Amino acid sequence: MDEGTTRRGFLKGTSASLALVLIGCECSGDGTPQTMRGVAIEGREPSSWHASACPYCGVGCGLEVGVADDQVVGVRGMPEHPVNRGRICLLGQNLVGIHGTEDRLLYPSKRVGDRLERLSWEQASSEVAQRLGAIVEAHGPDSIAMYVSASEYIEEYYVYNKFMKGCLGTNNLESSARLCWASGVVGLVKAFGADSPPCAYEDFDHADLFFVAGYNLAASKPVLFRRLMESRARSRAALIVVDPRKTETASRADLHLQIRPGADVALHNAIAHVLFAEGLVKETEARAITENYDALAAHVARFSPAEAASVTGLSAEEIVRAARMIGEADAGLFLWGQGLNQSSIGTRKVTTLLNLVFLTDQIGRPGAGPMAITGQTGAMGLREVGALPHLLPGFRKVSEEEDRQQIAEIWGVDPSRLSAQPGKPIPAILEGIERGEIKALWVIHSNPAATFPDSHWVRSVLERTELLIVQDAYHPTETSRYADYLLPGAQWAEKGGTLTNSERGMSLIEQAVPPPGEARADLEIVMDIGRRMGFERELAYESGEAIFEEYKRCTAGRVNDIQGLSYARMQREPGLQWPIPSADHPGTPRRFVDRRFPKGKVRLNLYEHQEPVEPPDDDYPLVLITGLLGMQYHSRTRTRHIPALARAAPEPRLTIHPEDAARHGVREGAYLRIASRRGSVRARAVLSDEIREGAVFLPYHFGYGAGEDQAVNALTIRAFDESAKQPEYKACAVRIEAAEA
Amino acid sequence: MPGFFDRRGLLRPPGAADEAELLSTCIKCARCVEVCPFQAIRLGPITAWRSYGTPFIDPIASPCRLCMRCPEICPTGALIPVAAEAAAMGTARLDRDRCYSYNGIVCNQCHRECPLREAAIVLDELLQPVVIEQACVGCGVCAHVCPSEPRSIEIKPRGRR
Numbered sequence: 001m002d003e004g005t006t007r008r009g010f011l012k013g014t015s016a017s018l019a020l021v022l023i024g025c026e027c028s029g030d031g032t033p034q035t036m037r038g039v040a041i042e043g044r045e046p047s048s049w050h051a052s053a054c055p056y057c058g059v060g061c062g063l064e065v066g067v068a069d070d071q072v073v074g075v076r077g078m079p080e081h082p083v084n085r086g087r088i089c090l091l092g093q094n095l096v097g098i099h100g101t102e103d104r105l106l107y108p109s110k111r112v113g114d115r116l117e118r119l120s121w122e123q124a125s126s127e128v129a130q131r132l133g134a135i136v137e138a139h140g141p142d143s144i145a146m147y148v149s150a151s152e153y154i155e156e157y158y159v160y161n162k163f164m165k166g167c168l169g170t171n172n173l174e175s176s177a178r179l180c181w182a183s184g185v186v187g188l189v190k191a192f193g194a195d196s197p198p199c200a201y202e203d204f205d206h207a208d209l210f211f212v213a214g215y216n217l218a219a220s221k222p223v224l225f226r227r228l229m230e231s232r233a234r235s236r237a238a239l240i241v242v243d244p245r246k247t248e249t250a251s252r253a254d255l256h257l258q259i260r261p262g263a264d265v266a267l268h269n270a271i272a273h274v275l276f277a278e279g280l281v282k283e284t285e286a287r288a289i290t291e292n293y294d295a296l297a298a299h300v301a302r303f304s305p306a307e308a309a310s311v312t313g314l315s316a317e318e319i320v321r322a323a324r325m326i327g328e329a330d331a332g333l334f335l336w337g338q339g340l341n342q343s344s345i346g347t348r349k350v351t352t353l354l355n356l357v358f359l360t361d362q363i364g365r366p367g368a369g370p371m372a373i374t375g376q377t378g379a380m381g382l383r384e385v386g387a388l389p390h391l392l393p394g395f396r397k398v399s400e401e402e403d404r405q406q407i408a409e410i411w412g413v414d415p416s417r418l419s420a421q422p423g424k425p426i427p428a429i430l431e432g433i434e435r436g437e438i439k440a441l442w443v444i445h446s447n448p449a450a451t452f453p454d455s456h457w458v459r460s461v462l463e464r465t466e467l468l469i470v471q472d473a474y475h476p477t478e479t480s481r482y483a484d485y486l487l488p489g490a491q492w493a494e495k496g497g498t499l500t501n502s503e504r505g506m507s508l509i510e511q512a513v514p515p516p517g518e519a520r521a522d523l524e525i526v527m528d529i530g531r532r533m534g535f536e537r538e539l540a541y542e543s544g545e546a547i548f549e550e551y552k553r554c555t556a557g558r559v560n561d562i563q564g565l566s567y568a569r570m571q572r573e574p575g576l577q578w579p580i581p582s583a584d585h586p587g588t589p590r591r592f593v594d595r596r597f598p599k600g601k602v603r604l605n606l607y608e609h610q611e612p613v614e615p616p617d618d619d620y621p622l623v624l625i626t627g628l629l630g631m632q633y634h635s636r637t638r639t640r641h642i643p644a645l646a647r648a649a650p651e652p653r654l655t656i657h658p659e660d661a662a663r664h665g666v667r668e669g670a671y672l673r674i675a676s677r678r679g680s681v682r683a684r685a686v687l688s689d690e691i692r693e694g695a696v697f698l699p700y701h702f703g704y705g706a707g708e709d710q711a712v713n714a715l716t717i718r719a720f721d722e723s724a725k726q727p728e729y730k731a732c733a734v735r736i737e738a739a740e741a
Numbered sequence: 742m743p744g745f746f747d748r749r750g751l752l753r754p755p756g757a758a759d760e761a762e763l764l765s766t767c768i769k770c771a772r773c774v775e776v777c778p779f780q781a782i783r784l785g786p787i788t789a790w791r792s793y794g795t796p797f798i799d800p801i802a803s804p805c806r807l808c809m810r811c812p813e814i815c816p817t818g819a820l821i822p823v824a825a826e827a828a829a830m831g832t833a834r835l836d837r838d839r840c841y842s843y844n845g846i847v848c849n850q851c852h853r854e855c856p857l858r859e860a861a862i863v864l865d866e867l868l869q870p871v872v873i874e875q876a877c878v879g880c881g882v883c884a885h886v887c888p889s890e891p892r893s894i895e896i897k898p899r900g901r902r
């Protein structure tokens with residue numbers, strides 16, 4: 001047996017303590033002369049460099065991966081990539097350390113009693129295929145669900161989609177994008193009539209106003225924020241930041257609206273009110289593009305800044321100032337994040353923000369419009385490919401007969417195989433398991449036992465799942481501990497494919513190193529099992545490129561037409577933005593320049609404020625806001641292994657206002673027990689006036705794998721946006737139960 | 742580890758009296774060591790010569806978080822209660838040639854974690870960190886969290902030049 005398949009052999013090539021050294025690369029950046037550096041393991045000179053993109057957030061920075069002896073030993077920003085021009089962030093730079101960890105899943109196994117029994121791939125694939133087949137036979141295809149990471153490649157989503165919808169005949173294909181951008185996307189669809197982020201990052205250079213709501217860009221999108229700030233340094237554009245916390249992003253603002261948590265709809269309505277009252281609406285243009293201008297004007301007439309002051313926790317003066325800055329901007333970019341999306345009224349928050357975009361005609365020209373920058377690399381691609389319970393490739397819908405017929409033809413399956421019934425989003429999948437309707441759940445590179453709200457409940461559901469298949473690169477994770485079958489999947493650099501970033505730019509990631517041990521590319525795993533279930537013809541792709549070419553056919557004539565794109569073209573010109581309808585088409589930086597919208601006009605949305613589902617009360621008097629830290633990612637399956645990242649976040653720390661701390665007798669650094677109605681967490685106190693009195697902040701990265709009392713989502717609530725079903729991570733009620741000195 | 746020939750001086754806990762006063766006042770009782778919730782305070786070994794048994798902080802291992810429990814518990818006045826902004830432990834020094842944010846890797850952990858963020862460390866308009874020496878108290882959190890190896894930001898203790 002060669003060294004690669006033994007853990008010792010595998011780890012031998014990776015130094016136990018990665019000493020990273022800066023390596024030089026003189027690049028011009030974007031006009032700013034600067035030495036762009038990357039990192040490499042000391043003493044391991046890369047023998048080859050491979051084109052890639054970062055697997056973390058949805059900005060889509062181009063990277064180059066340095067390889068020696070079939071291992072990733074270096075990483076640097078890709079100098080000429082249009083998104084980042086050689087720059088990377090701390091997470092991207094530390095990709096060097098994620099592959100050779102002790103907890104890499106290297107071979108398939110099966111749970112037998114309390115033990116894990118190692119299986120060969122032959123055994124694992126045929127057993128999983130047999131068990132899934134038996135469940136479909138006994139209970140129908142809707143008793144199966146698949147929940148996949150929002151960081152997968154387009155080719156992978158295409159295969160998962162075809163397997164579930166075109167082969168098994170169920171629409172229960174869901175992704176973790178539900179937890180991140182569902183409200184944002186539903187909001188875009190309700191407003192624009194279709195999902196199509198209209199702007200480009202180069203719009204930063206043309207904006208004279210940035211409105212950033214519920215979004216800590218400095219921590220979540222460092223490279224993009226740096227790019228925004230460089231544009232701003234040149235243009236002196238204004239920056240408004242709306243956030244209950246004085247984050248690093250807020251501290252850069254010309255105007256920081258330190259809003260009461262959850263009150264964004266009231267703020268947006270009040271701003272709209274001022275725009276109308278002070279004649280700052282672009283009436284002619286707005287009437288031309290919107291359907292229901294007068295209805296909105298009437299609706300916001302009663303939301304004056306003075307009335308909005310108490311619910312928003314802001315002064316009328318601040319609201320008026322923000323409205324004037326928006327109304328007077330020539331070109332305004334509107335960026336928002338989880339502060340808007342992760343709410344039981346997320347869709348309301350997003351659509352009322354988009355009202356402001358339309359009222360001031362900030363669309364279809366340089367520097368103007370809304371930007372939907374996702375937290376994961378695959379979150380745009382999976383929407384394009386339709387890897388969601390209600391979609392089919394090319395932004396088609398399972399509920400439309402013509403859409404099913406078009407896709408069935410390309411997939412080579414009988415249209416009757418495709419179900420018209422939209423599948424279940426993840427909240428309903430987990431409830432379906434609890435009720436016994438769903439018997440099998442196949443989780444791919446995701447960790448709902450750490451990231452879904454109400455962790456105790458999630459764990460009880462996963463425990464009782466009849467067949468839980470976990471396909472991942474790591475074990476144990478909070479979720480993989482419950483698996484009946486563990487399947488080792490490859491991760492970034494070990495598999496190749498296509499990604500679409502948040503400005504619709506498409507890049508090809510090369511496979512740079514072989515997967516370790518017996519890990520395999522994820523689409524190979526799914527296709528193998530699917531073929532064993534009888535779908536040999538449907539899942540017989542020779543290569544990722546073959547999958548991509550078939551997927552392209554699904555986009556002909558659609559919003560995301562990429563007939564003009566190919567692997568070869570992506571290699572020559574990374575980052576081209578769809579639609580790219582022909583081979584000589586240069587790509588589309590900006591949408592709606594012709595001011596023709598998917599449904600003719602755009603829609604203004606009329607909503608009112610509503611409190612979070614669980615507001616603070618006498619028993620639980622504090623509002624818990626959960627959010628990210630800049631140097632960790634999601635449930636830390638990768639980033640906890642990197643000492644340089646972990647030392648700034650060794651444990652959950654609770655940010656609490658000094659006044660609240662004093663009331664509870666809490667000192668800096670004291671350990672506290674924080675409880676909600678659903679669970680409790682032990683965390684260290686950090687006193688800071690960056691947070692509003694009455695609110696506290698915990699980083700969501702910690703699951704019970706860090707300790708039974710360390711799972712931040714044990715506190716959060718299963719409350720969801722009414723349309724988008726995205727969880728309300730940004731508001732639930734907690735109290736401090738105990739404080740150690 | 743501090744040594745006899747160490748010319749930089751020890752990073753003392755917050756509120757420390759000046760060196761001469763501290764060395765004559767500290768009774769090496771270690772209460773400051775015990776009370777620190779971050780286990781940041783250590784006692785000088787024999788190689789620290791006159792500082793043997795007196796408290797110091799190694800921020801790479803565990804920085805001070807300015808909670809101020811140690812001056813409150815010091816029985817002799819070797820450590821005197823002061824406001825966090827007056828802790829006067831030392832000053833952070835940033836090496837721009839090594840600092841990631843000045844070299845194409847957008848980092849800013851020091852700014853994010855600084856207990857006196859926006860006073861002691863600020864970001865310039867290109868999001869590059871700048872230490873404001875008058876406001877920096879030298880707690881060492883920045884040196885602890887800095888991800889580069891060796892660190893790009895270090896604490897110069899207030900002691901000898």
